[in-house]
Amino acid sequence: xxxxxxxxxxxFVCAALTTAxxxxxxxxxxxxxxxxxLVGVEKYHRVPALEHTVDDVLQLSATLRTRGGYAAERILxxxxxxxxxxxQPLKASLESELPAFLQKVGAGDTLLVYFSGHGFRxxxxxxxxxxxxxxxxxxxxxxLGVQWLKEQIAACKADFKLLVIDSCHAGSQKGADEAAVPxxxxxxxxxxxxxxxxxxSCMEKEKSQIWKAKxxxxxxxxxxxxxxxxxxxxxxxTVDVDELYKYVHRRVTATAKAEFPLVQTPVRSVLTGRxxxxxxxxxxxxxxxxxxxxxxxxxxxxxQERRFKKVAVLEFSNQNxxxxxxxxxxxxxxxxxxxxxxxxxxxxxxxxxFRVVNRRQLxxxxxxxxxxxADLGSAERLQRLAGQVGxxxxxxxxxxxxxxxxxxxxxxxxxxxxxxxxxxxxxxTAALTESEWAMLGRSVAVSPADYQPQVPPPGQxxxxxxxxxxxxxxxxxxxxxxxxxxxFPLRVQVVVDNKPRQPVFVxxxxxxxxxxxxxxxxxVENLTGKKVMLRLLVDGLNTLPEREKTKGVEQWAxxxxxxxxxxxxxxxxxxxxxxxxxxxFVTETGARGKLREFVVVDDQDSVAARQKFTDQLGLITAAFxxxxxxxxxxxxxxxxxxxxxxxxxxxxxxxxxxxxxIHYAEPEAVAKxxxx
Numbered sequence: 001x002x003x004x005x006x007x008x009x010x011x012f013v014c015a016a017l018t019t020a021x022x023x024x025x026x027x028x029x030x031x032x033x034x035x036x037x038l039v040g041v042e043k044y045h046r047v048p049a050l051e052h053t054v055d056d057v058l059q060l061s062a063t064l065r066t067r068g069g070y071a072a073e074r075i076l077x078x079x080x081x082x083x084x085x086x087x088q089p090l091k092a093s094l095e096s097e098l099p100a101f102l103q104k105v106g107a108g109d110t111l112l113v114y115f116s117g118h119g120f121r122x123x124x125x126x127x128x129x130x131x132x133x134x135x136x137x138x139x140x141x142x143x144l145g146v147q148w149l150k151e152q153i154a155a156c157k158a159d160f161k162l163l164v165i166d167s168c169h170a171g172s173q174k175g176a177d178e179a180a181v182p183x184x185x186x187x188x189x190x191x192x193x194x195x196x197x198x199x200x201s202c203m204e205k206e207k208s209q210i211w212k213a214k215x216x217x218x219x220x221x222x223x224x225x226x227x228x229x230x231x232x233x234x235x236x237x238t239v240d241v242d243e244l245y246k247y248v249h250r251r252v253t254a255t256a257k258a259e260f261p262l263v264q265t266p267v268r269s270v271l272t273g274r275x276x277x278x279x280x281x282x283x284x285x286x287x288x289x290x291x292x293x294x295x296x297x298x299x300x301x302x303x304q305e306r307r308f309k310k311v312a313v314l315e316f317s318n319q320n321x322x323x324x325x326x327x328x329x330x331x332x333x334x335x336x337x338x339x340x341x342x343x344x345x346x347x348x349x350x351x352x353x354f355r356v357v358n359r360r361q362l363x364x365x366x367x368x369x370x371x372x373x374a375d376l377g378s379a380e381r382l383q384r385l386a387g388q389v390g391x392x393x394x395x396x397x398x399x400x401x402x403x404x405x406x407x408x409x410x411x412x413x414x415x416x417x418x419x420x421x422x423x424x425x426x427x428x429t430a431a432l433t434e435s436e437w438a439m440l441g442r443s444v445a446v447s448p449a450d451y452q453p454q455v456p457p458p459g460q461x462x463x464x465x466x467x468x469x470x471x472x473x474x475x476x477x478x479x480x481x482x483x484x485x486x487x488f489p490l491r492v493q494v495v496v497d498n499k500p501r502q503p504v505f506v507x508x509x510x511x512x513x514x515x516x517x518x519x520x521x522x523x524v525e526n527l528t529g530k531k532v533m534l535r536l537l538v539d540g541l542n543t544l545p546e547r548e549k550t551k552g553v554e555q556w557a558x559x560x561x562x563x564x565x566x567x568x569x570x571x572x573x574x575x576x577x578x579x580x581x582x583x584x585f586v587t588e589t590g591a592r593g594k595l596r597e598f599v600v601v602d603d604q605d606s607v608a609a610r611q612k613f614t615d616q617l618g619l620i621t622a623a624f625x626x627x628x629x630x631x632x633x634x635x636x637x638x639x640x641x642x643x644x645x646x647x648x649x650x651x652x653x654x655x656x657x658x659x660x661x662i663h664y665a666e667p668e669a670v671a672k673x674x675x676x
Contacts, residue, residue, distance in 0.1 A: 032108035032159065034070045034281070036061070037101055039129075040079045041089045041117035046135045050169055051210050053116040054079045056220035060114060060227070067228050068239075068281030076101045080132050089117070091131040094144050102156040111158035112280065116220060119146075119167040119181040127181055127189060129167075136179055146189050154193050160271075160278040162241060163190055163198045166219050170207035170262075182206060184267040194273025197241050199223070199248065203265045209256055218259075219266060222251040229283050229291075229428035230298055235401025235409035237429050238279040241271070251424075258305045285407045285431035292338060295412050296345035298426045299396060302414060303354045306423060308393035312357035312385075313343040314366075316398035316410070317373065331400050332441030332661070333540040333621060338398055338410070340561050346396075357389045365389050379420040386417045393417055399427075406432045406470035435535070435564035437470050438623045438659040442477035443508055445488060445658045450476075473659075481510045482658060489527035490624045490658050495581075496520045503662070506673050510660075513667035519599045522582045522620065526572035531627030533653050535567040536582065538598070539619050544568045544586050558596070559585040564623050571627065571651050586645060593645025600664075620662040626654025 040057035042050050057079050064070035078089045078097065086093055105111050118130035120139055128134075128143035135142040153161055168182040183200035190198050201208040201219035209218040216224070223244075225231075231239045231247035245268045256264035271278070286294075303311055316335035346356050365371075365388035375381040376397065386392035394416050401409040411427035450472045456462040463471075482488045484505050493500040494512040500523065504511045514520060526532045536543045545556040546568055562568075572580060584595040628651070 032106065032110060033074060034064075034068070034110045034112075035101075035105050035158070036064050036070055036075045036112040036114070037098065038075065038077045038114045039089050039094070039117065040077075040115075041130065041132050043080050043132075044118070044130065045133050047118060047130060050117065051212070052215050052217060053166075053169075054081050055215050056116045056166065056217055056224075057114070059216060059224050060220065063224050063227050064112070064281070067284055067286070069284050070281075074104075089132045091133055091142055091144060094131055095148075098149075099152055102152055105156050105158045107157045107159065109158045110278070110280070111153075111156055111161045112164065113153065113161065114164040114166075116166040116217065118169075119165070119183065119186045120179040121181050122179075127186060129186070139179075146186060150190055150193070153190065153196060159195060159274070160241075161193075161196045162280055163187065163196060164200075164223065165198065166201040166208055166217055166223075168202060168206070168208050169217065170209050183208060187267065187269060191269045192272060195271070196269070197271045197278075198269045199245060200267050201252075201264070203267055206264050207262070209260055209262060209264055211255075211259070218255060218264060219248070219252050222248050222255070225251070225298055225426075227281055228294060230294075230426035232283060232409065232411075232427060232429070233425065235399075235411050235427065237285075237402070237407065237409055238282045240277045240279045242277050244280055255301075255305055258307075283429040285429045288338070288430045288432065288436055289341065291410055291428040291430040292341045293345055294428050295398075295410075295426055296342055296349060299342075299346060299412065299414065300349045300353070302424045302426075303394070306394075308354055308416075310355045310357060310391050310393050311346065312362050312389060312392050312395050313339050313346065313359075314362075314395060314397045315339045316400060318400050333439040333537065333619060334436065335398070335400070336540050337439065337561065337563050342396065342398065342412075354393075357392055361389050376415055377420050379418060382415070382417040382420055394423070401427075405474055406437060406467050408432060431466070432470065433466070433565050434469060434473070434656045435623060437473060438564050438656070439540075439621065441619065441621075441661050442473070443481045443483075443510065443659055443661045444473050444476040445482040445490075446473065446476075446656050448655075451655055477508055479508065481505050481508055481660075483510055483660060483662075488658075489525070490532065490660070491523075491525040491527075492620070492622045492660050492662060493523040493525075494520055494620070494662065494664060495523050504670055504673060509663060511663045511665060511670045511673060513670040514600050514664050515666060516600050519597050521598065524570075524572065524580045524582060524622070525578060526574050526580070527578060528657075529574055531574070531651050532572040532657065533625040533627050533651060534570040534572055535564050535623045535625070536570060537562070537564065537567065537619075537621040538585075540621075541585065542567045543582055543584075544570065545589070558587045564621065569625070569653060571648050572624075573627075573648075573651075589645040589647055591646050595645075618664045620660075620664065622658075622660040622662075624657040624659075626657055627651045628654040 038057045038061055040053040042053045057077055061075055061077050064075060065072055078087050078093060080088055082088050115129055120128050120130055120143065122128065122139040127146040128139045129146060130143055133142060165183040165186050167186060168180055182202055182204050184203045187198035187200035190196055211218045211221055214221045226244050226247040227239060231243045233243050249266045252264055252266050256262050316331065316338045318331055343356055343359060350356065365385055369385060371385065394414055397413050397415060399411045401411055407429060409429050411425060413422050414424040416423050450469055453465050454462045454468050483491060483503065496518050501512045524534060540561050541559040542562045545558050546560045546562055548555065548557045584597040586593060586595045588594040
């Protein structure tokens with residue numbers, strides 16, 4: 001059984017992974033305050049109208065506020081959809097509002113100026129940006145001089161200034177072609193200004209394409225996606241100007257060729273007057289589901305763009321994993337959960353454009369090939385894998401980059417099966433909840449003091465309480481496993497033939513030996529004297545059934561993959577029983593409840609079978625929470641070892657009390673563990 005992993009539950013089991021949270025230094029924030037001046041002109045009065053330039057501004061403004069940490073009061077948007085003429089992109093408004101706004105920007109601050117609209121050249125060669133009331137026959141009197149804007153930006157005190165120009169839009173000139181100026185030429189005017197970088201949507205003789213399916217221009221769509229976090233190539237939580245340009249250039253040129261098909265090449269100027277590579281945004285962490293949804297949205301675009309017909313989603317792994325390690329082996333159950341969520345989202349958005357490899361089929365193929373991280377660089381191995389899953393064009397591999405307490409950067413690489421070449425990369429920054437942190441595989445006892453907000457020094461702001469809590473949990477996880485303390489009141493034991501198996505402790509890890517064919521139970525003790533809620537996963541599968549909808553029909557799913565954040569909980573009521581036996585996955589609740597027994601099996605016999613792991617370890621995750629008065633429906637235990645599984649509705653979840661992670665493995669594997 002050297003190459004087998006352990007799983008549990010006759011037909012309802014899976015294997016699990018070891019854990020190691022990657023730690024990294026806190027990414028550096030952009031200096032000073034961040035300011036953005038956004039101008040979008042669409043329904044011109046006297047020159048041909050444009051499409052979706054206002055949408056470009058609205059999308060960019062939302063991204064800067066929700067993803068880039070820009071305060072709403074430091075973003076000035078001027079579009080022709082504003083009802084107040086003061087904030088419409090009229091010549092008078094621009095000449096009034098722009099200088100007033102730029103004067104607010106201080107030394108050490110960051111400034112982003114974005115313009116989407118027409119650019120024209122007058123008969124005397126002077127260049128102009130076209131406001132809403134521009135008249136081609138009177139550019140000097142009705143348009144915004146590029147030289148004037150250059151002087152305004154030069155006078156601004158910001159330490160770093162990024163000027164983004166999206167002009168010369170395709171299909172919009174109609175009679176104005178001779179006067180139109182491509183974005184790249186407009187950007188050249190600002191070349192050499194100290195602290196200024198320009199990004200322009202296209203080169204000379206090119207057009208800035210409108211991507212009608214996205215209701216944005218092609219350039220601004222990918223600019224926006226880059227700033228949402230997909231351009232953060234090194235996973236440090238910031239998008240710097242180099243990362244942004246490289247991402248936008250690669251994506252715009254590829255999409256223009258594939259979707260239109262035309263040539264569109266973004267260009268930039270080189271920063272002068274200051275060293276280093278300045279950051280454009282520091283990414284505000286999003287919840288994990290949002291990050292996965294963002295990745296699925298962009299992946300769907302890329303799969304369609306490259307005409308990939310079938311994608312396989314591998315478990316998320318640790319960026320720092322050695323190449324000879326197996327996939328997904330360093331971030332607890334979180335890597336498996338993220339992969340499943342990404343796969344589900346891709347299935348939802350695929351329509352008829354592509355298909356997603358069946359997870360069970362993929363797991364069987366990975367296990368059979370003993371596929372490891374190093375194999376992603378082998379076209380031969382990938383092609384063999386593709387053959388075993390009925391064809392596969394490309395592989396999506398998620399990576400956890402830098403975790404700093406609750407904040408983790410996530411990247412996803414798209415690797416072509418035929419060549420093993422990386423064809424795209426994307427990602428974002430997530431803020432883990434306490435329950436998601438608990439899936440990393442660490443074990444801690446939580447005290448009320450861990451939820452007390454920190455009092456910051458005078459003049460400083462304390463981190464969010466969620467960040468403080470997880471920082472404290474990380475510190476505690478450096479200590480010994482809570483079950484090593486015989487007096488710890490919340491306990492989980494693995495029991496075979498009515499005899500608890502003695503665990504082996506190695507630092508914060510707990511290991512229990514079991515053999516193939518053994519049926520086991522989990523005895524859970526609550527000696528606190530209070531009602532406690534328990535979310536209990538065995539290799540990522542909930543021990544209680546979960547409600548799910550299939551084509552609008554609600555039903556119960558047994559042994560379903562679920563996050564601790566969403567798992568249906570048990571109630572541990574000491575007034576009913578201090579020791580509760582869980583003998584399997586519950587299939588039906590009630591006074592005559594039913595369950596499927598836990599039994600140790602080989603990976604190929606388990607429902608959630610997955611690829612081979614060198615450590616051969618399974619995983620039991622128990623998260624205990626305060627039980628508070630409430631109306632949440634949960635399942636309570638009857639007396640010890642009875643099958644009374646009646647529903648309860650008088651207890652709700654409170655704060656986290658403890659997380660206990662128990663690895664189970666063959667006795668030979670446990671015997672080889674290092675001892676202190």
